[in-house]
Amino acid sequence: MDVSTRAKLGTTMKDVADAAGVSVGTVSHVVSGARHVRPATRDRVNAAIAELGFRPNRVARSLTRSRTSTIGMVIPDVANPFFAELIRGASDALEASDYVVVFGNSDNLVTKERRYLVEFIERRVDGVIIAPASNADADQIRDLGDQLPLVLVDRVTPGWLGDLVVGDDQAGMALAVDHLVEQGHRRIALINGEEELSTARERRRGFELALRAQDLTAAAVSGGSFSIESGREQAIAMLTADDRPTAICAANDLLALGGLQAAHDLGLSVPGELSVMGYDDIAYAKLASPRLTSVAQPGYAIGAAAARLLIERLRDPRGARQEVVIRPSLALRDSTAPPAEQRASHLPLPSDRDRH
Amino acid sequence: MDVSTRAKLGTTMKDVADAAGVSVGTVSHVVSGARHVRPATRDRVNAAIAELGFRPNRVARSLTRSRTSTIGMVIPDVANPFFAELIRGASDALEASDYVVVFGNSDNLVTKERRYLVEFIERRVDGVIIAPASNADADQIRDLGDQLPLVLVDRVTPGWLGDLVVGDDQAGMALAVDHLVEQGHRRIALINGEEELSTARERRRGFELALRAQDLTAAAVSGGSFSIESGREQAIAMLTADDRPTAICAANDLLALGGLQAAHDLGLSVPGELSVMGYDDIAYAKLASPRLTSVAQPGYAIGAAAARLLIERLRDPRGARQEVVIRPSLALRDSTAPPAEQRASHLPLPSDRDRH
């Protein structure tokens, strides 16, 4: 039972074979179940395995089989809840198969991203799941996709024609904008992350298109990085400028949380004097003060879908390309409400409308 | 430069050797830098490597060197911010060396933990960092520690005599209790996680000792799991009972966030009618509503320390055992204040005292 700890590293099939009085090949057949072995022999071998605490060396196996049962993941940052959930989803989906995940944080830096990709290539991972650090490496990633199974998550890279799991950023932003407009907002601003990322560009585009559809234009648009700190800075800049917006759309929840901080720092009440919309709906959105209204896009599901796609691709390398687009939904909470000047004409403040 | 993507998987040293007109051994010497190679030859080899897009196969290298440059990590859940930060710390500390991290989520389940440990053993990871799922596996973990470098993080297991990085749970709880008592609280309760975990037991013990030192006894103590949901349930039970506490200590921030939810659900104001203390000080503690006062215990630093310890251990397998105890500190914020009955005699509500 407790195979794990009785394991004596350093015992090889040779040792087992000697102990059981058979050849190495036979031990291999027993261990891998490849060929049928006579029950009596099988039992002897298994007894020897248990006796010696033998655990097969997967490194050796990987060398001959030329597959490692390892998946590489390159994501910006595990400590970012969206990606933590994404990893968790992928890792759960991979658990059923015998794959194991190795991963690296790119911090959205092409240099780090490449470093990990090279590392993974040399380790001969069977496939890679990557949230590309930037468009700058589009060619590299495409080339790499020709060499080994590669699934893009969360972000697209120009010219990518392989497997893909992303959210529908434009649709998501339309949900956000429409929600705010419906509440009566007219001066709506966007705070955004790194413009080299497709998510940032698509969400911005979705934001602008949705506004245009409502015959509005953006009150302000600024960019920075997808982090709390950047959200705070961008929001402060906007809120201290003339004619400040009545609502801020953030391109992800971290930015939105930074926006809430900014409002708090400036003594602006949310949603009384300012509405704030997040994006992603990370677990902590609903714990923020006030609870953050957000465009829900489940990282867990995205990660799980990516892993499943990759597994399929490994089974059938020439199968048709798959593109999974996750449809976003609204998680209505307490950080959005009609703007101050029209409050009177609307219903009371929202309170417990969380749909999650 | 762009080694990563030009890489043609499947090209071997043999191919490079043929192209450069040298032997495989020489190529190996160039690649690994082991032996000195005449500059002219070296250049020819490097040219061939670049030409063919050769990337050494680390699987093969691992087999002969019998080290994989891989570290296994077993933690309860990547999506738990404390552990996400811990992983990030470890992974950053490992980045300088050429180690790569493989990891598995145990969900505090012994079965899952074992599964990953077996997996890692078979893959011959060079070392393991583990936050043990439970005391139940203490013997297993001890045995395993004899077989390969193993560093325990966050939690101790009975009889463990190897390397270790933990927070000082008793001291941390004393900080929490003393802070509350100082504010005038007398009816203080504890909501806790799984009692099979050393952290839960030590924090409980620290809680009780600190109270006793103040000539107080616990208003209530309950247990569950280290999660938001469990925190909410435990807090609701306590707050709807007779003679409810004026302050709740939570054994981690997730529990505390659940406690805040409970208070919100019950219409109790925090910190007006109830004070709540967290533990760990995850990044989202300061974004909660109200911003959560917490015992700070940086997951990033703990993870980084564990990784450094492991690296040292790999360099010197027989070196002295190291035990790193991280000293906790208080992150004072807005979720604690003097209890209602004594409010008058104290200063105004806390507002912006965040020390982070």
Added chain:
DNA sequence: CGACTCCATTGAACCGGTTCAATGATTATT
């Protein structure tokens, strides 16, 4: 010029498994 170092390079064994062709034993067929 021959003897002796020193250095770069090579061939082959090895790491620990997998797998294929070959062998030997057993069973089925006629």
Added chain:
DNA sequence: AATAATCATTGAACCGGTTCAATGGAGTCG
């Protein structure tokens, strides 16, 4: 009983590197 067919087991080649002992060429010295 002889032959064919089936099955279990084995020996050896192989995966792609590393490394050690051996080789051979250039350089130094007397």
